[in-house]
Amino acid sequence: MESNSPASAANAGGLKRRKLTGILYSQKIAPWFFVLPFVISFALFFIYPVLSAVNMSFQQVLPGQVEYIGLENYEKLWNPTFWKAIVNSSKYTFYTLLILIPLPLVLAVFLNSKAMVLRNFYRSTLFIPALTSVVVAGTVFRLAFGELEGSLMNTIAVSIGFEPQRWLRREGLAMFALVLLACWRWIGVNLLYFMAGLQNIPKELYESADIDGANNWNKFSRITLPLLKPITIYVFTISIYGGYAMFTESYMLWAGNRSPNDIGLTIVGYLYRNGLEQNNLGLGSAVGIVLLLLTFVITIVQLKLFGMFRKEE
Amino acid sequence: MWTFNELHKTFYDDMAKRWNAANPEKKIQLTVNVYPYDDMHNKLLVALQSGTGAPDLADIELNKFPNFLKGEPQLIPLNDIVEPEISNLVKSRLDIYAKDGQYYGIDFHVGAAVIYYNKEILDKAGVNPDDIVTWADYEAAGKKVLDATGVPMTTLETSDLWTLWPQVAQAPGKDDFQTADGQLNITSPIVSGPLKWQQNLIKSKIAIPTPGGNHHAEEYYGMMNGGGAASVWMPMWYMGRFTDYMPDLKGKIVIKPMPVWNPGEPRSAGMGGTGTAVTKTSKNQDAAKSFLAYAKLSKEGNIEIWKQLGFDPLRSDVWDAPELKEPNKFTDYFGPNIFDILTQVKSEIEGVNINEKTPAISDAFKTSVITRILLDNEDVDKVLSEAANQLK
Numbered sequence: 197m198e199s200n201s202p203a204s205a206a207n208a209g210g211l212k213r214r215k216l217t218g219i220l221y222s223q224k225i226a227p228w229f230f231v232l233p234f235v236i237s238f239a240l241f242f243i244y245p246v247l248s249a250v251n252m253s254f255q256q257v258l259p260g261q262v263e264y265i266g267l268e269n270y271e272k273l274w275n276p277t278f279w280k281a282i283v284n285s286s287k288y289t290f291y292t293l294l295i296l297i298p299l300p301l302v303l304a305v306f307l308n309s310k311a312m313v314l315r316n317f318y319r320s321t322l323f324i325p326a327l328t329s330v331v332v333a334g335t336v337f338r339l340a341f342g343e344l345e346g347s348l349m350n351t352i353a354v355s356i357g358f359e360p361q362r363w364l365r366r367e368g369l370a371m372f373a374l375v376l377l378a379c380w381r382w383i384g385v386n387l388l389y390f391m392a393g394l395q396n397i398p399k400e401l402y403e404s405a406d407i408d409g410a411n412n413w414n415k416f417s418r419i420t421l422p423l424l425k426p427i428t429i430y431v432f433t434i435s436i437y438g439g440y441a442m443f444t445e446s447y448m449l450w451a452g453n454r455s456p457n458d459i460g461l462t463i464v465g466y467l468y469r470n471g472l473e474q475n476n477l478g479l480g481s482a483v484g485i486v487l488l489l490l491t492f493v494i495t496i497v498q499l500k501l502f503g504m505f506r507k508e509e
Numbered sequence: 510m511w512t513f514n515e516l517h518k519t520f521y522d523d524m525a526k527r528w529n530a531a532n533p534e535k536k537i538q539l540t541v542n543v544y545p546y547d548d549m550h551n552k553l554l555v556a557l558q559s560g561t562g563a564p565d566l567a568d569i570e571l572n573k574f575p576n577f578l579k580g581e582p583q584l585i586p587l588n589d590i591v592e593p594e595i596s597n598l599v600k601s602r603l604d605i606y607a608k609d610g611q612y613y614g615i616d617f618h619v620g621a622a623v624i625y626y627n628k629e630i631l632d633k634a635g636v637n638p639d640d641i642v643t644w645a646d647y648e649a650a651g652k653k654v655l656d657a658t659g660v661p662m663t664t665l666e667t668s669d670l671w672t673l674w675p676q677v678a679q680a681p682g683k684d685d686f687q688t689a690d691g692q693l694n695i696t697s698p699i700v701s702g703p704l705k706w707q708q709n710l711i712k713s714k715i716a717i718p719t720p721g722g723n724h725h726a727e728e729y730y731g732m733m734n735g736g737g738a739a740s741v742w743m744p745m746w747y748m749g750r751f752t753d754y755m756p757d758l759k760g761k762i763v764i765k766p767m768p769v770w771n772p773g774e775p776r777s778a779g780m781g782g783t784g785t786a787v788t789k790t791s792k793n794q795d796a797a798k799s800f801l802a803y804a805k806l807s808k809e810g811n812i813e814i815w816k817q818l819g820f821d822p823l824r825s826d827v828w829d830a831p832e833l834k835e836p837n838k839f840t841d842y843f844g845p846n847i848f849d850i851l852t853q854v855k856s857e858i859e860g861v862n863i864n865e866k867t868p869a870i871s872d873a874f875k876t877s878v879i880t881r882i883l884l885d886n887e888d889v890d891k892v893l894s895e896a897a898n899q900l901k
């Protein structure tokens with residue numbers, strides 16, 4: 197009878213509340229509780245798809261006819277087209293790293309300096325491209341790089357004394373267009389990272405350097421660069437992944453996944469072509485797994501070289 | 510229902526209205542969603558693979574159709590609505606959507622390949638299009654046009670198949686990129702012949718590679734509209750591209766049957782297409798089927814296909830119907846009696862072999878084979894045998 201009394205109901209409610217606060221105050225459980233939303237979404241939208249892709253990469257996946265075919269999908273990847281895709285993606289990643297690390301870094305230093313006029317104007321103009329949609333930007337670039345004489349790039353080429361070019365049909369020029377598009381789009385974002393890093397460098401360091409008589413170059417190379425290292429490593433890491441995962445830019449530049457002689461084919465483009473355009477999700481999954489391993493290995497090597505795994509001294 | 514073309518939606522919406530007016534006891538409610546081309550096909554593929562989320566009806570483009578026939582097709586056979594009408598339909602246009610004797614898709618059009626001449630340019634060079642019978646005649650006429658006007662006779666696609674495929678399919682017999690029984694056939698003279706001829710045309714500057722790579726590129730429309738080339742061979746459905754994207758050529762374009770390789774050989778081939786299919790997951794399969802039959806197989810539907818979409822409809826018995834002679838935006842542009850060309854070549858429209866290998870073969874041609882031959886000027890036989898090795 198007692199259990200039906202209002203007092204005991206309130207008691208039970210209090211118990212529940214105490215249990216909950218108990219969890220929130222517990223040193224062991226509380227942290228897990230707080231990261232739970234992230235863990236769940238990570239498991240659901242990352243770990244599960246990855247495991248499922250690993251599984252599918254050993255299968256032939258057709259509606260109503262899913263069967264295991266061993267390593268056949270991986271054997272099929274041993275072909276010149278996939279190799280070309282890897283080479284293209286690697287070149288693209290290399291060039292973007294070459295430009296998109298040093299350039300934004302230097303620009304950030306300039307735009308951070310009080311001596312720079314109109315710096316807020318430059319900051320925003322450099323960032324605006326990152327806000328545009330790749331689809332729109334890609335289409336605009338495709339038209340700018342048109343092969344007729346009247347296209348923007350050909351007008352420029354002719355005015356500085358070159359022949360008009362078939363920009364998107366020649367290997368080197370096509371890579372140039374891709375890298376230019378990437379630089380135009382991502383300089384602002386990387387700039388933002390470096391500026392944030394610069395704001396965190398204590399002013400006192402520069403002041404004492406001034407007292408010791410250091411010049412601008414010394415200050416840049418001895419204070420700014422070393423203290424920006426963590427940010428640089430971060431930008432490097434995401435750029436490697438970004439470079440290898442590039443797809444939309446190439447897709448838009450050639451209005452579809454078909455560039456002449458596959459000069460714009462990337463690893464993800466190859467995945468898309470096989471997995472979806474040719475309805476071979478098993479092979480597509482195998483491409484995805486190779487891409488995952490590739491970026492994983494490169495990133496580990498890169499972090500090792502930068503000394504990220506060394507214990508703090 | 511899903512489709513990838515705004516014009517198709519307008520057509521289906523209109524047909525649904527007509528259906529409801531004609532069948533008040535079996536009214537249907539049709540919602541048509543238009544998605545971008547790739548997006549729609551990928552979504553549909555994944556929805557059918559996973560078994561949920563697919564629409565009742567879907568438009569599937571011909572190049573993508575074989576993907577949906579792999580494994581157990583997740584579409585329902587349409588034989589019961591096709592067979593009663595089969596004698597009035599162009600059969601080669603049904604076979605491309607079939608597997609094991611079952612028809613899974615119904616097309617809008619025949620897609621007969623024809624040639625569009627810019628009469629103004631031909632007149633300047635003193636060329637009469639009716640004198641051009643074979644591709645050799647065409648080449649000679651092209652030389653004349655080039656010498657007299659400095660304009661190339663035509664443009665050849667490097668990133669798509671519309672200029673190559675009709676020439677390959679024109680060959681007598683059933684073989685094209687594949688033999689009739691599904692063997693890879695790209696090293697045969699049926700394929701290498703047209704490619705060698707095209708390579709030669711580029712070398713002699715009678716043809717140029719299409720700006721932008723294909724005849725659907727903005728750059729091409731601009732160039733052609735400005736009188737940049739004297740002709741182009743494309744399917745009948747390309748008429749709509751002229752009316753919408755090349756307005757300055759109004760009244761200057763004449764449509765003729767394509768030239769042939771040897772006199773007496775077929776002058777056309779059915780190209781491209783959109784098969785409308787009913788999905789297995791549909792809860793209203795019967796209603797969907799009857800509506801599809803009404804919209805795309807009935808006489809009334811076929812006449813509307815011409816009136817609204819400007820396509821050469823699938824039923825050959827409507828081609829001489831009086832409704833097809835009524836003026837519309839196509840007759841305004843190209844002149845009356847457009848269908849006379851079609852009735853002339855009625856029995857010469859070659860089919861194409863479409864099967865599960867088609868997407869891979871067309872990808873190889875669109876990305877590498879044609880570029881290497883027409884732009885990089887590589888040896889035709891060498892390129893083809895290398896491609897064949899990779900496709901095997």
